[in-house]
Amino acid sequence: MLKQYITDIAYQAIKEAVKNNRLGEMTLEQDFTLNTETPKNEEFGDFALNVSSLARYAKMSPAAIAQTVSEYINTDDIEINTVAGFINFKLGKSFLNTIIKDILNLKSTYGSNDFGEGQKVILEYVSANPTGPFHIGHGRWAAMGSALANLLKFAGYDVYQEFYINDAGNQIKNLGRSLHIRVLQEMGEKIDFPADETERKSFYPGDYLIPAAKDFVKENPEFSKSLTKELNDEQLEKLSSFAKAKMLEAQKELLKKFHTHFDNFYSETDLHKSGKVEKCLQKLEEKGMLYEKDGALWFKSSLFGDDQDRVLKKTDGSNTYLTADIAYHHDKIQRGFDKLINIWGADHHGYVARMKASIEALGDNPDKLEVLLGQLVNIVLNGEAMRMGKRKNMVTLDDLIDEVGVDATRYWMIIRSIDTTLDFDIELAKSKTDDNPVFYVQYAHARACSIFRNAKTERVNVETKEKIAPVFEETELDNAIMNADLNLLWTVDDEKSSASAKKLILKLEEFNFIIYMAARNRAPYLICKYLQELAGCFHQFYTFSRVLTEDKNLTAARLALVKAVSTVIKTSLDLLAVDAPERM
RNA sequence: GCGCCUGUAGCUCAGUCGGAUAGAGCGUCAGUCUCCGAAGCUGAAGGUCGGGGGUUCGAAUCUCCCCGGGCGCACCA
The missing domain is CATH 1.10.730.10 (Isoleucyl-tRNA Synthetase; Domain 1)
Structure with missing residues (x-):
């Protein structure tokens, strides 16, 4: 790129000037960085180099340095002038013509580079629970993650995109019990989700399970007839896995529609079945990273910068979510990836420290894990911000796409730095005018x-x-x-x-x-x-x-x-x- | 209380990890279609960079202290 070209030219000039003892006390061993930038005012030139940072070594005024260095720059077809501590470069026509030629020749590879040096990156994002439709926040991670994957590939990384399916744990049982109620309703029973707020929290009362229930009854008529209000484990298992599969299928379909491609969907349940979780626990045990307290098994994460130690095995003997996640990330490293990049919502930021701690505890470099924390999304409707996450007015990603289209949704989900809360203005994104x-x-x-x-x-x-x-x-x-x-x-x-x-x-x-x-x-x-x-x-x-x-x-x-x-x-x-x- | 993010023009945001007179879009105002798409273009007005100390040749940027906003601090996932 031209910026680099200019910087190199300037560096050579400085070298020459130093050799000829023209830059005061400056030597080449001194640690200085040159930064070529595009001037804010185009009258100065096309590129500018600030040499003020050399002043402290040379013990000369920036203006004198700029003047001296510029005398050692000799290039064809570039005009040079100095103003104060700046050396300004004005490119000749041959440079401009070459840029056009380059693009015409390189076509769709123009702009790509090998910054990533072929590093193997596993990019994990979205990773939603298969318990319902995506909400708008998932849309931000999906758009951003897939764009980032494309970008990193373009910049020379070897990128593998993965979706971790959180299909273990209580929420899947809750999903099964929710489908149970919907199926009973389908069968004509007068039953509904608990009215009590706290009890209701362990159900998914959204309408989206109704079509799933219809399908279930159609495919399992006898089973559905035999259902009563009480569920045994076997029945719950059948309902849960049916609902889970349905939800996952819908999610995959939506991702496809949203131009978001994953190389792999990695199931948490499969991870447990593979024995990798237990193996990982053993490994931690062997390294002396675990201890028992109050009937639970703890991980000494505070040794590695976490605020406090974390429970891996609960008093009831079951693993926490973290345990599986540690095993999952360990598995990523074992699969040979150089870099683990995750996109997480800002509400998960507390997990970064313990995740990194686990990587270090298992003997790897915690810097391999890079967590991009994304701030959340507000929907703006008629100029008013609506908090997302409130169950009542939760807008699903599917609804949003139907409303504003895939292109505009993706663009608006990517347009802001990941560090700022995104105000998604539906009317603006929809508008086909120059505001958009x-x-x-x-x-x-x-x-x-x-x-x-x-x-x-x-x-x-x-x-x-x-x-x-x-x-x-x-x-x-x-x-x-x-x-x-x-x-x-x-x-x-x-x-x-x-x-x-x-x-x-x-x-x-x-x-x-x-x-x-x-x-x-x-x-x-x-x-x-x-x-x-x-x-x-x-x-x-x-x-x-x-x-x-x-x-x-x-x-x-x-x-x-x-x-x-x-x-x-x-x-x-x-x-x-x-x-x-x-x-x- | 602790941790992460954040405060820049009326609004939404950039600001290339310390550098020239702090930028863009929208909005406002004033112009601009006999000709390739006016969904465009040209110009103007608009900011003590939340406030205050510090670091240095130089701070929106680094540091400390306040003030305001968002998110999180489980043997849930």
Whole structure:
């Protein structure tokens, strides 16, 4: 990427200057970092390097350092000037043309890099209980997780996506007992969920079990008839596993619809059956990490930075949720992953310390686990925020998607940094106006595509009814673009046209840096931000530069730029798994 | 009380892990379609970066103390 290129040039110059004793007391052993940035004010140049950080070593004024270093920079086609402690670089046309050529040649791989060095990453997200439909929060993790997976792959990681099914424990029994009530209702019995608030909490009274009950009765008529208000273990087991399978199936279907792909669904029940949980306990025991107290088995997690020790085996002999989770994460490491990245809701942040503690206790590096804590989602309806999680007005993800569509839902779920609470404004996400960044970006892509359509099809002048011949035959269009003389972009004597073209090309180049930053910070929202800026630059270019003209050569040059733009928009939207429409 | 996140323009948010005059979108106001999609573009107004100390050449950014908001502190999952 160009930023790196500039930084390298500057580093070489500093080296030369030091060798010639021009930088005061500066030596090369000194620990300094150079940071090339894009200036806020574009009049300064295309890139800027701040050398103030060298002042303390050189014992010279930043301005003098900038001046001296700039004398040792020699490159073709870059203009250099210094202001105070800054060295400013202005790129020549050859650089700009090369950027377009690169994009046209690299196509959908433009922007990718090997930052991840092929590290094997297991990315775990959503991991919901199979006890009901997803709520809106799950939607944020699903959108963000799948976008992050795409992004990390693009940045050179080897990513494996996994969904941990929390299908063990009491909640599954509660689900079975809830289905039981719905089945009895189906059979015509007058029965309902307990009215008492606390008792009701161990049931799932949502309507979504009604269709499941209908299916159950259809598939198990005799069994259903034999059911009474009292359940034996065998019956409960049958009901529970039926409901669980139904819920899981619905969840999988929705994930698919939501462009979220998992390589594997990992069942907690299977984990228990495999004996891995017991094995993991043994391992902890052997390492002296366990002790008994008050009839329970405890893990010395406080040795590794946790606030307090944690119970792994309850007094009744059963394992806690944590026990299975420890075994699960241990298993991930055993499967050979270098990096365990989890997306958890902020309400689980207390678990990070104990999870890391368990990894360390089992003899691995706790830094292998990276937990991304996502702040929660509020639904904003008519300008009023509704807390999610309140059972009454819980909006399911399915409802939300039906209301605003997959694309807009995904985009809005990704648009904010994971650290901030997301206000999801339903009306705004639905709106097909310029308030809505999704449409702004998609429109830019559609507009670019429409230029290509027009370039090769006959049009009619609305005013004169005259036919306008296509600029290029379909067969020659691609060739014309690939072989365009890009210097023509700069020969027109229209200040605004060339300025907007240059700004646009530099924005295209910035994509490399954005991918690097977004991957490094695990921050897919940066792609949204970038897309909006890129779309803005393109719209501006479009207003100042007519693409389809009678000058075939100029048209080809501008089409090449438009092609580069649509390529990068498409690549970016693909990373977000949001559609890039050719017309809207 | 302890822990994590957070407070930046009227609103929603950026701010590249200490650097140039703090940015963008929306909203407001003023312009802009005989021509490739006006779902667009141009311009203007708008901020003592929650408050106060500290660190240094330099702080929205680091540190400490207050104030406000969200989430969590189970032998539930």
